[in-house]
Amino acid sequence: MENASYGLIQLFHDGGFMMYPLLLASLLGLGVIIAKLYILWVARRDTDKVFSDVSEMARSGRLDEALAYLEQTPGPVAAILLSGLNRIRDRRAGHDVEQAMATTGKIELGFLERGMVVLATVATVAPLMGFLGTVMGMIEAFAAIEVAGQVEATLVASGIKIALITTATGLMIAIPMNIFYNIFVSRIDKLIIDMEQGTNTVLNLLWDVFGEAGEPMVSAGAVAGSMPRVEPLATQGEIIEDSELT
Numbered sequence: 001m002e003n004a005s006y007g008l009i010q011l012f013h014d015g016g017f018m019m020y021p022l023l024l025a026s027l028l029g030l031g032v033i034i035a036k037l038y039i040l041w042v043a044r045r046d047t048d049k050v051f052s053d054v055s056e057m058a059r060s061g062r063l064d065e066a067l068a069y070l071e072q073t074p075g076p077v078a079a080i081l082l083s084g085l086n087r088i089r090d091r092r093a094g095h096d097v098e099q100a101m102a103t104t105g106k107i108e109l110g111f112l113e114r115g116m117v118v119l120a121t122v123a124t125v126a127p128l129m130g131f132l133g134t135v136m137g138m139i140e141a142f143a144a145i146e147v148a149g150q151v152e153a154t155l156v157a158s159g160i161k162i163a164l165i166t167t168a169t170g171l172m173i174a175i176p177m178n179i180f181y182n183i184f185v186s187r188i189d190k191l192i193i194d195m196e197q198g199t200n201t202v203l204n205l206l207w208d209v210f211g212e213a214g215e216p217m218v219s220a221g222a223v224a225g226s227m228p229r230v231e232p233l234a235t236q237g238e239i240i241e242d243s244e245l246t
Contacts, residue, residue, distance in 0.1 A: 015165035018133030022126060022166070026173045029122035032115040033180050040187045043075045043112060047194050050078055063089055076108035077194050105195060112188050116181065123177035130170020137162030 012019050050073055057066040063085065070082040083104040087097040141159025 011165055014161055015169060016133060016136065016162045018129055018136065018166045019169065022129055022133075022169050022173060025122045025126050025129065029119055029126075029173065029177045032119045032122075033177075036115055036119070036180075036184050039112065039114075040184065040191075043191055044187065044194070045075070046073075047075065047077055050075070050081070054081060076105070076112060076191060079108050080104050080195055109188075109192070112191060116184065119177055119181050119184070123174050123181055126173035126177065127170040130167045130173075133166025133170070134163040137164075137166065 012023075015022075050070075053069060054066050057063070057069065067082065067085055067089065070078045070085065080101050083100045084097050087100050137159045139159070140162060144159060
């Protein structure tokens with residue numbers, strides 16, 4: 001274990017100056033990954049139970065109890081249902097309910113996507129920093145040859161070692177960042193589907209129970225469909241830039 005620890009420390013030292021920004025990028029990306037795992041786990045936890053409980057309360061006419069239940073329930077689906085039920089309780093028109101849900105949906109989606117820009121940036125920039133370290137290492141190697149006036153393996157070994165270490169480190173950071181980014185995109189898309197399907201079903205039921213006659217039913221698909229989607233990093237040509245998420 002001590003030899004392994006010493007080896008890693010030695011490799012970090014041999015990698016040169018660029019290992020420090022690479023270390024910072026890896027820690028930043030790791031922090032975002034841990035935070036996103038927790039946020040998305042909470043957001044999708046017991047979603048089916050929320051639909052079932054709220055539907056049961058709606059059928060029995062316990063709207064206030066449903067509102068109190070949703071206020072205590074975390075997650076974007078509960079937040080959208082809560083905003084719609086508040087408008088239904090106030091006997092608002094259908095377009096008011098839909099607008100409230102659309103606004104809440106965009107806010108919740110922005111919260112779900114928070115940190116994705118950082119993760120995409122780390123995944124894109126880490127290999128570039130590694131390649132920059134490669135260039136710096138090769139410059140060092142050629143500088144040593146220039147000073148010595150002849151080519152010897154011992155002269156260029158240090159520069160080539162720096163080049164290989166920084167390149168490998170940049171790729172080792174970027175690969176898991178890309179994987180987790182696309183995993184998070186998939187989970188966010190599933191949450192949007194939950195909003196479209198579940199919210200549409202429950203709110204239509206609630207509208208039948210509590211809504212005024214002649215008012216149009218709310219379409220959650222239209223609400224969630226107005227939300228921007230996050231694209232997988234593998235299909236993007238550049239770093240995500242979305243000022244609404246920062």
